[in-house]
Amino acid sequence: MGSIIKVNEYKDFGNNAIITSDGAGTVTSTAPGIGKIIQAVSATDTTERNTTSTTFVTASNTLSVAITPLTTSSKIFVIVSTSCYNGTASKAAYLTIYRDASNLGNSNGFVRALNSAGGAGGSGASASILDSPSTTSAITYQAYLRADSGSTAYLNANSSGFITVFEVAG
Numbered sequence: 001m002g003s004i005i006k007v008n009e010y011k012d013f014g015n016n017a018i019i020t021s022d023g024a025g026t027v028t029s030t031a032p033g034i035g036k037i038i039q040a041v042s043a044t045d046t047t048e049r050n051t052t053s054t055t056f057v058t059a060s061n062t063l064s065v066a067i068t069p070l071t072t073s074s075k076i077f078v079i080v081s082t083s084c085y086n087g088t089a090s091k092a093a094y095l096t097i098y099r100d101a102s103n104l105g106n107s108n109g110f111v112r113a114l115n116s117a118g119g120a121g122g123s124g125a126s127a128s129i130l131d132s133p134s135t136t137s138a139i140t141y142q143a144y145l146r147a148d149s150g151s152t153a154y155l156n157a158n159s160s161g162f163i164t165v166f167e168v169a170g
Contacts, residue, residue, distance in 0.1 A: 033169045034169055034170065035168060035169060036168070036169045037166050037167070037168060037169075038069075038070055038074065038167040038168070038169055039067065039070075039166075039167045040164060040165065040166045040167070041065040041066070041067050041164070041165050042065065042162060042163065042164040042165075043062060043063060043064060043065050043162065043163050044062070044160055044161070044162045045060045045062035045063045045082075045156055045160065045161045045162070046156065046160045047060070047062070047156060048154060048155070048156050048157055048158075049145070049154070049155040049156055050152050050153060050154045050155070051145050051146065051147055051152070051153055052147055052151070052152050052153075053145075053146055053147065054146055054147060054148070054149050055146055056094070056096055056098070056103060056109065056144040056145065056146045057144060057145060057146065058142060058144060059095070059142070059143040059144050059145035059155045060143060060155060060156070060161065061142075063080065063082070063142060063143040063155075063161050063162070063163045064140060064141070064142035064143075064163065065140070065141055065142075065163055065164075065165050066138050066139065066140045067138070067139060067141070067165050067167060068136065068137065068138045068139075069133060069135060069136055069139070069167050070136065070167065071136065071169070071170065072134050072135060072136055073134075073169075073170035074133075074167050074168060074169060074170050075130050075131065075132050075167075075168045075170050076099075076130075076131045076132075076133060076139075076141070076165050076166070076167055076168070077128070077129075077130050077131075077165065077166040077168055078097055078104075078128060078129050078130075078131060078141050078163070078164075078165050079126065079127075079128045079162075079163070079164045079165075080095070080097055080110075080125075080126060080127045080128070080143045080161070080162070080163045081124075081125075081126040081161065081162055082095070082124075082125055082126075082143065082155055082156050082159065082160075082161030082162070083123060083124055083125055083155075083156060083157045083158060083159045083161070084111065084113045084123070084125045084145065084153065084154060084155050084156075084157060085113050085115055085123060085153075085154050085157050086113065086114070086115045086147060086148060086151050086152065086153050086154070087115070087151065087152045087154060088115060088148075088150065088151035088152070089115055089116070089117070090114070090115065090116065091114075091115055091147065091148040091150070091151035092112050092113055092114040092115065092147075092148050092153075093111075093112075093113045093115075093145065093146075093147055093153030093154065093155075094108050094109045094111065094112055094113075094145065094146045094147070094153065095109050095110060095111040095113070095125050095127060095143060095144070095145055095155070096108075096109025096110050096111075096127065096143075096144050096145075096146075097109075097110065097127055097129060097141060097142070097143060097144070097163075098140075098141070098142050098143075098144050099131060099133060099139055099140070099141055100139055100140055103144070104129050104131060105127070105129075109127070109144070109146070110127030110128075110129070111125045111126070111127055113125055124159075130168075132170075141163060141165050142163070143155070143161065143163055
């Protein structure tokens, strides 16, 4: 049998109420708003994808999320977790995150997965960024992939990939 802890108030070390409950299911937080998670959106892709493109292309239409920030001061914390590799020895796969048409990484993105052994397979790859889009319009975050010349880059190799975005109050 599980344990149940019932409280109607959490207080900080200064004895200030930071979370209260009216006992009927309504919970109120009095903690400062900055840094709170306002909303979260996530997507998962279970299909292995590949590209021979040497410029970043949509890695997966499924590893894409749209979010509409509530305020222009909000920050968006983006996390992509997947696996990627290049099928050619001494060649690399590159993973990055785009906001709409803008690469949030550099020309090599956030992840460079080099195939030093010459075999196939995938290694874990994750990228994250705290973005400041300064908008209240809908924006889309998406994983993009590219390969070294003369090779093929793979995404979600032997695994699933996911992208999650959190709007953080600014």
